[in-house]
Amino acid sequence: MRRTGFVHQALAYDSDEAFLAGTEPYVRDGLADGDAVLAVVKRQNIALLRDALGNSSREVEFIDSDHWYGYPSRTLGQYHAYCTEHGRTAAGGPRRVRVIGEPVWSRRGELETREWMRYESLLNVAFARSGHWIVCPYDRRALSEQVLTAAARTHPELLHGRGGMALSGAYAYPEDFCAESDADALEPAPEPAREVLFDRGGSVVARYAAAEFARRGGLSEERVGDVMSAVHESALNALRFGGGRAVLRLWSRPSYLVFEIADSGANAPVGPRFPGHLPPAPQASSGHGMWVARQLSDLLEQRIARGGSVVRMHFRA
Amino acid sequence: MRVTTALTAVGRMRAGDHLFLGYGTDEERDAVLAAFVLDGLASGHRCLVLAPVDAPPDVTLGFLEHSGVDLLGALTERHLVVDTQLATADGLWDVDDLVRREAQRAVADGLLGLRVSMEILHSHAGDAFKTLKDSEVLLDQVFGTHPVLGICLYDRRVFARRELDPLDDLHHGRVGADPVWQDELLLISRTFSPPGLALTGDVDDSNVTAFARALHAETLRAAHRAVTDTHLDLRGLGFVDVCALRLLVFTALGLSAAGGHRLVLHGVAPHVRKVMRVTGWDRVPGLELAL
Numbered sequence A: 001m002r003r004t005g006f007v008h009q010a011l012a013y014d015s016d017e018a019f020l021a022g023t024e025p026y027v028r029d030g031l032a033d034g035d036a037v038l039a040v041v042k043r044q045n046i047a048l049l050r051d052a053l054g055n056s057s058r059e060v061e062f063i064d065s066d067h068w069y070g071y072p073s074r075t076l077g078q079y080h081a082y083c084t085e086h087g088r089t090a091a092g093g094p095r096r097v098r099v100i101g102e103p104v105w106s107r108r109g110e111l112e113t114r115e116w117m118r119y120e121s122l123l124n125v126a127f128a129r130s131g132h133w134i135v136c137p138y139d140r141r142a143l144s145e146q147v148l149t150a151a152a153r154t155h156p157e158l159l160h161g162r163g164g165m166a167l168s169g170a171y172a173y174p175e176d177f178c179a180e181s182d183a184d185a186l187e188p189a190p191e192p193a194r195e196v197l198f199d200r201g202g203s204v205v206a207r208y209a210a211a212e213f214a215r216r217g218g219l220s221e222e223r224v225g226d227v228m229s230a231v232h233e234s235a236l237n238a239l240r241f242g243g244g245r246a247v248l249r250l251w252s253r254p255s256y257l258v259f260e261i262a263d264s265g266a267n268a269p270v271g272p273r274f275p276g277h278l279p280p281a282p283q284a285s286s287g288h289g290m291w292v293a294r295q296l297s298d299l300l301e302q303r304i305a306r307g308g309s310v311v312r313m314h315f316r317a
Numbered sequence B: 001m002r003v004t005t006a007l008t009a010v011g012r013m014r015a016g017d018h019l020f021l022g023y024g025t026d027e028e029r030d031a032v033l034a035a036f037v038l039d040g041l042a043s044g045h046r047c048l049v050l051a052p053v054d055a056p057p058d059v060t061l062g063f064l065e066h067s068g069v070d071l072l073g074a075l076t077e078r079h080l081v082v083d084t085q086l087a088t089a090d091g092l093w094d095v096d097d098l099v100r101r102e103a104q105r106a107v108a109d110g111l112l113g114l115r116v117s118m119e120i121l122h123s124h125a126g127d128a129f130k131t132l133k134d135s136e137v138l139l140d141q142v143f144g145t146h147p148v149l150g151i152c153l154y155d156r157r158v159f160a161r162r163e164l165d166p167l168d169d170l171h172h173g174r175v176g177a178d179p180v181w182q183d184e185l186l187l188i189s190r191t192f193s194p195p196g197l198a199l200t201g202d203v204d205d206s207n208v209t210a211f212a213r214a215l216h217a218e219t220l221r222a223a224h225r226a227v228t229d230t231h232l233d234l235r236g237l238g239f240v241d242v243c244a245l246r247l248l249v250f251t252a253l254g255l256s257a258a259g260g261h262r263l264v265l266h267g268v269a270p271h272v273r274k275v276m277r278v279t280g281w282d283r284v285p286g287l288e289l290a291l
Helices: A016-032 A043-059 A072-086 A110-126 A145-154 A174-181 A203-216 A221-241 A288-296 B026-042 B062-066 B071-076 B095-108 B129-145 B161-169 B208-222 B242-257 B270-278
Strands: A007-013 A036-041 A061-064 A097-101 A133-139 A157-160 A164-167 A194-199 A245-253 A256-263 A299-303 A310-316 B007-009 B018-023 B045-050 B080-083 B113-119 B148-155 B174-176 B186-192 B195-203 B230-240 B263-266 B287-289
Touching (some): A007 A145, A016 A036, A016 A043, A016 A097, A016 A157, A036 A043, A036 A072, A072 A097, A072 A110, A072 A288, A133 A145, A203 A256, A221 A256, A221 A288, A221 B230, A221 B242, A221 B270, A288 A299, A288 B270, B018 B161, B026 B045, B026 B113, B026 B148, B026 B186, B062 B071, B071 B080, B095 B113, B095 B129, B129 B161, B148 B161, B186 B208, B186 B230, B195 B208, B230 B242, B230 B270, B242 B263, B242 B287
Parallel strands (some): A036 A061, A036 A097, A097 A133, B007 B174, B195 B230, B230 B263
Antiparallel strands (some): A194 A245, A245 A256, A256 A310, B186 B195
C-alpha cells in the first residue's frame, strides 16, 4: 500500500499469522519503494518476520525491542536520530523510513506504563511533519486491557487482518492525552535526604549537591556528568520561569535516585506545548535544555502550574 | 629530572621578577609584551625595550599601537625607551650595567621603577651561549637590588629546547599572557600554538557572557591569521551548559558560512559529547570535535 505524509498505526494481533499479515506486506511494499525499513520487535517476532521475508530480510534492520525500548524520551530520541540518518536518499532527497515498533509493556510499573503511553501519543507530534510510517504491534495475548485501550487513543489508525485498516474512533489529540496523563498530581515526595534552596546565579550549588548525591549513590562518573547537566538545565528553567527561586530535593527509591526541582511557578505556563519532549532543531534558539534533561535522565516527570512547577528526574542507580 | 617552572600571568608580575618567555608565535610575544608595557605605563614605570634589531621604534613597537598605546607620546615623554645595544654582536657584555644605570635613572627622573624587556636573537647568541648565561646571572642580581621587573624573550621556533631549558632555569619562572577571564568557576586563557582559548572550570549561566565575549574576540583575531581555524582546549572543562554549547554552534555556523572557517574542540569529555550527540550538535558545519 502507498501513502504520503506521516502514518502511525496500531496493529493488534492475536496470532503469529495475524502479526505477519499486518507486517510482511508492509515491509515488502516499503522495500519495493526504496524505503528504509526498521523492525524493532520482540525476539520471537524477529524470527517470524525474517522467515517470512526470506532473502528480502537482509534489507531490513532488525532490533530486539528489549534493547531499544529502555526509556521513553531516549527511545524517541533514538527514533529521531535513526530517521535523520536514514531519511535521506544518496542524492539528498527525502526518503521514507518505515518502522515496525513494538514497545515493551511487561515488567513496567504504573509510572513507567503511563510514560510509555504518553510516548506513543507524542510520536504523532514528533513525526507529524515527516513522511515516515510507523506500525506498532500490540500482542492481544499478552497485554492488559488498559494498554490495548490506550493504544486506540494514541494511534490515529488501527490495522487488523491483511490490509484491513480503520480510523481509530477513540483517538485523542496528544495535547489532550498528555493533559489527562498529567491530571493527577505527582506522587507525594518522601522526606528528602537533602534539600538545597537556590536562586539566580546559584545553579552551581544545585548541580554540585546533585553530583555529590549521585556519586554517593554509586553512579559512574559519566552518569554524574549527566545528572549535573539534567539538574542544571531544569534549575535554570525553574529560575527563569518559576519566580527566581527554586529548591532541589534529593532522595532515593528502590533502584533509582530522584532529583527534583520545584519552584513557585510565578511565570508558568509560558513555553512550548510539549517541553523537552520533542527534539529541537540544532540551530533553534531554545528548547535544548529540557530536551537534554529528558534524554539524559531515565525518566522525567513534569508538572507545570501557576501555583508551582515541578521537574522530577529519576536516574537508575 | 627537570621541574616545570611556575607560570605567572604578566599582569601579576611585581618588582624583582625576572621572568622567561619562550614564545611560539609573534602573536604570543606581542600579547605578553603589550600587556607588560601597558601595565608599566599605568604603574608609573619606565619601559625599556632592549630590541634585538636596529630598527626605528615605530617598526619595532608598531604592535603596541594596536593595543592602544600612544607610541609617540610615550617615547617623547621617555616613559617608553628603545635601546638597540643588544642588536650588536657584543651587546650582551655589560647589559647588567645598562639595566642598573637605567633603573637608577628612572627613579631619578621621578618614575616609580623600570620595566625591561630584552630579546636576544639566536644569531647573536651564536657561539656565545656561555656569555648569554653569564649575562642572565649577572642581570639577576640587578633585579634583586633595584626597582626593576623584566622579561627575557626567546623565540622557541629558533632556539632548540636543549638551548632554552638551561636559560629558562636562570629565571624566577615563566611569564604568560593574562587570563581573558577569571572568576570563582571559570578561567579562560589564550593559547597560541594552536591559536585559540583554553577553558578551565565550569561554564554556566553566571559566566556565559564572559565566554561569549572571549570567543567573539578570538574569532575576530582568527580572521586576520593565515590559518583561520579557532581552537578551543576543553581538557580542563568540568561542566558546560546547553546555553554555552549553543553559543559554540552558533559561532561555528557563522564561521562556516563566512568562508569555511572552523571551530575545533579539543579534549571534549564523554558527558559533553553525549549532550552534543542528543542535540545533533556533533554534526554541525564548522564545528569539529578533535579526537
